[in-house]
Amino acid sequence: MGGNKDRKSGENDAKAGKRDGAKDAKAGKKDAKAGKKAARSARKRDRAGADPAALIAEARADAFTDEAPERAFAHFRPLAERVPAADLPVFTGQPLLMRANVRAALDALDPHLPAAVSALREPRLKEVFELPALVMALDFSAARVPVATLSAGDIDRMLAEGAPWRELMLSYLEVASHPLLGLLPRERVAAVRAGAGKLDKARDFVALPGLFAEFSGALAGKHPFPADKLDLLATLGGALVQQVRPGNAVAAVPKRTGESILRDQLAALVAERYDHLQVLAAVALGKRKADELLPALRAAVALGSAGAAETPEEAPAEAQDGAPAEALQGAPTDA
Known part of the structure; x- marks a missing residue:
């Protein structure tokens, strides 16, 4: 009888220990969340009282700005791999043209950054300042994509x-x-x-x-x-005319490669961060003036907009920049 009581007592103690452990774990998670929330609140308070020029300088200092393609690719790859691959658009642009437009947009936005920073709680400046390096990571990634159709x-x-x-x-x-x-x-x-x-x-x-x-x-x-719709049509057409040829049959297409998915993930990151840049401009200037000032991300020609970029002389052929790099050989039949 005494042995049974001891066993039951031990089992009860073990259960109580598990319950206490679970409670401690939950309490620890709550404390961690509370700590993160407090840290975010502290950052917001610090940001609210900070000089916009100081915040801009801090973001510039923290940003990854190395535009060497291979180093930029190595830096941004882990971040790009977290972008969901489902329904990811195939990238059909020219990274070096995009870099020219990004630089033009950053130059145009620069005088208005203090106004944007003053108006926004979290302006995400670091991500915007990293855009040129991110585009060069995209350029490197596009060159790694095997040629296909x-x-x-x-x-x-x-x-x-x-x-x-x-x-x-x-x-x-x-x-x-x-x-x-x-x-x-x-x-x-x-x-x-x-x-x-x-x-x-x-x-x-x-x-x-x-x-x-x-x-x-x-x-x-x-x-x-808008300039971005004109650019969209030109980009689609540039990729399609390489694919559709009269009299040719539809070529067998391999599965989408890991390299092409990574390229498209990087392209999605570039587009997302350029959206942040446009938000900064819209907050500082109003949407209409911002649209007039900034070029479309993939604009290849001047379209009457003050911010549209000219085609840079050093831009390589679209095939070299993965636009898409799969889109060079083989051609579905024109119908």
């Missing part, structure tokens, strides 16, 4: 993404080229409208932004199309 499904999705903007821009240019307005030659617009099929549409995606750029003097301030 886009799938027929990818091509159809890209055509579908650009199709509404193609039609809107064509319809607008047909009005603008009417003889009563004469903002650009009517036959140039008719040449874009003519034709059908995937290859023709891909070429239209390239031609339409080209018309807006060529006749920017006549069209500036008279059309509703």
